Amino acid sequence: MTPPALRVGNASGFYGDRRAAVREMLEGGPLDVLTGDYLAELTMLILGRDRARDASRGYARTFLAQLEECLGLARDRGVRLVVNAGGTNPAGLADAVRALADRLGVPTAVAHVEGDDLLPRAAELGFGEPITANAYLGAFGIAECLRAGADVVVTGRVTDASLVVGPGIAHFGWGREDHDAIAGAMACGHVLECGTQATGGNLSAFDEHPLEQLLHPGFPLAELRADGSSVITKHPGTGGVVDVDTVTAQLLYEITGARYAGPDAVARFDTVRLTPDGPDRVLLDGVRGEAPPPDVKVCLNALGGHRNEVTFVLTGDRIEAKAALARAQFEAALDPRPAELVWSTVGVQRPDADTEAGASVLLRAQATDPVAEVVGRAFSGAAVEMALASYPGFHLTAPPGSGSAYGVYAPAYVPQTAVPHVAVLPDGSRVDIPPPAVTAPLADLPAVPATSVEPGPTRRAPLGAVARARSGDKGGTANVGLWARTDEGAAWLAAALTPDVVRELLPEAADLPVTVHPLPNLRAVDVVVEGLLGQGVAASTRFDPQGKAVGEWLRGREMDIPEALL
Incomplete structure (x- = not known):
């Protein structure tokens, strides 16, 4: 007998997303699983530096605040939570969730997935000296935790889609060879991962919908089916819209071609079909899957140097001449000159504008250098000292600061066999998740024949x-x-x-x-x-x-x- 569809919702698209979303999703209608995506390349850098300062940190603390308000509600409604809020310290967050559950008096089975953190092996793997080095794990560790009865599963750096694929594996019993079903769930997970971007947020055609409808978009959910197909929808009565347009927009977001690769399968986005399935419902099916690649992607963040910026305000006429004077004075005062100095302007000359802001153009100087002092006080001071000695109307948008360190992201790839993948179950036992037995290198797809277009005016x-x-x-x-x-x-x-x-x-x-x-x-x-x-x-x-x-x-x-x- 085919298992019933699994209702999977999302309540976070990034670290800092709507705090009330967990409650909104739990109270808005029935769910089986609620996911939360808190990680991006930049977030890993932030959390890595957080953990470097305090070894007990390194996870998304906002998730704990959300859980304090909603853990009892989730348990009452039988909704299991799967989140990558563990960041660079999933074990630490799992311990914090257990402590919170004990304090609240809400019995909760907590599990986590680890193995993605390759920082201790960075030199061995040829990564240099990064701040973070995290492999993108797949979904089978999440599935193992859910099968063991976990109410809350915390992960570090898994692929975003794994938050949906893992519950699908646990619910439907997919195996490593079920590439089509896994690929369908990957496409579904990709649609859900960025929250309200699938329900009208950041939509190119926003002006085709009533303003009131887009004021407070509801978060998305999917009815995931045994064959990997799904219906993308949202809770009844919530804001936003789900249609082929919104789902297409999110499917195309941050992809690099027709093959969407993950450690468990490759989803062929050129096979995705989208069909309206009623109000605020879109059927996503037809996705073909292929064996995953032999290598897994690694997110590396390293210290790139230090940066600072200052923004000059140019008002009225003669904008180009004022900008030239400001640039020449500022650059002449920089000693030493930063390794990189980039100028940009925002706005166009409109001296007859009916507001001062409308008559102004912003001139922005950004500097980077390996040495903090070069873009620190000397850089800021050079701008401030121009205050009474430069172009007419001189002022800045804000006092320049002392500069800050910045990180540089780079992808790396290592064999899947070189990355540990461990499910730490609610009873503390550890289960090693083996890599896929069958892999295939990614290859270019055949060119799609161009459709002839009738000439005309x-x-x-x-x-x-x-x-x-x-x-x-x-x-x-x-x-x-x-x-x-x-x-x-x-x-x-x-x-x-x-x-x-x-x-x-x-x-x-x-x-x-x-x-x-x-x-x-x-x-x-x-x-x-x-x-x-x-x-x-x-x-x-x-x-x-x-x-x-x-x-x-x-x-x-x-x-x-x-x-x-x-």
């Missing part, structure tokens, strides 16, 4: 007249998912948006490697721009260090678009 218009977008980051790489509303629009998009055209539309990418991956099932293309974000969010001097708005910038750029699509 064109008109100059923004790309956004045809395409919607969602963009994000993977270290220093930016990805932009673009999708069309119609088959005709999708065919034109796939044919027109070549790497060279992307470089023309995004001048900042003119000299960078660009790849465009067609995803016809989603009426989409996935654009990957390597190096656009420098060394990643913690080190980037770019105006938008995580590439969150690259998609909207690209939508605003003009192209010759067939009038039939407009």
Whole structure:
């Protein structure tokens, strides 16, 4: 007999997400499992430095605060919790959860997954001297904990999708060879992992929905089925919207092509089907899976140096001349000069604006250097000392600070056989999770034949007249998912948006490697721009260090678009 669908919800998309979400999800309707994603590359750096200062820390403390309010509610409703809030210290968080449960008088079986922390072996593995080194574990350790009766499962750095795949394995009994089912759950987990981004948050087409509907989007949930298919939805009566548009947006977020690789399987995103299934319901099915790669990804964070910034305000006319004077004075006063000094401007000259802010342009100087003192008081002092000696109207947005250290993220890869994966069960027993017996190297997919597009008259218009977008980051790489509303629009998009055209539309990418991956099932293309974000969010001097708005910038750029699509 086929087990019933598993109702899996999400209550966190990042460390700092809506604190009330756990309660909202528990009270909003029936659930079997509630997940929470608290980790990103930058978060691992933050938690790694936290643990370096205090060995008992290194986990997402906000989860404990949420649990203090809601642990009793979760137990009363029979909802099991699976979270990666353990960060760099999952054992420490598991102990803290047990202590909290004892203090609250709520009997709770707590388990955790460990083995991802490779920092003690960094030199052996050739990683240098990072601050953190964490492998992306799969879902079978989570499943082992759930099968042992855990009410709360805490992990460190597992793949985001594993928070959903693990409960699926435990509930449906999937084995290592069930690649299609696991891949379907991976796609489902990818949709849920960023919380309200699947229910209308950060949506390109936000203006097509009533403002009131988007004020407080509900968090998403999925009805996961035995074959790995799922229905993406949300609790009745909550804000936001779930439709093919919102699910497509999240599927395309922070991917690097049609193959979505994890340690348990590879999900083929070019096989995903999305079908409306009623109000606020989208069926996600058809996902094909493949054997996982032999290597597992490792998140490395190392100290990159020190940074500081100052922002000058230029008001009225002669903006270029004022900027030139400010730059020349400031740079002349820097001794020594920082290793990297990057200037950028925000805004355009509008001397006749009806507010002073509207008539102002921001001139931003960002500096990085291996030596803290170079970007510390000397840097800040050089700006402050210009106050009575520079361009007319001189002022800063804020007093410059003393600078701060920054980290650099880099991916590494090691054989799955070199990474321990241990489930620590509620009774304290430890179970080693073996790596997959069958793996396969990732290979490029065959090129998708271009669909012929009927020639016809064109008109100059923004790309956004045809395409919607969602963009994000993977270290220093930016990805932009673009999708069309119609088959005709999708065919034109796939044919027109070549790497060279992307470089023309995004001048900042003119000299960078660009790849465009067609995803016809989603009426989409996935654009990957390597190096656009420098060394990643913690080190980037770019105006938008995580590439969150690259998609909207690209939508605003003009192209010759067939009038039939407009």
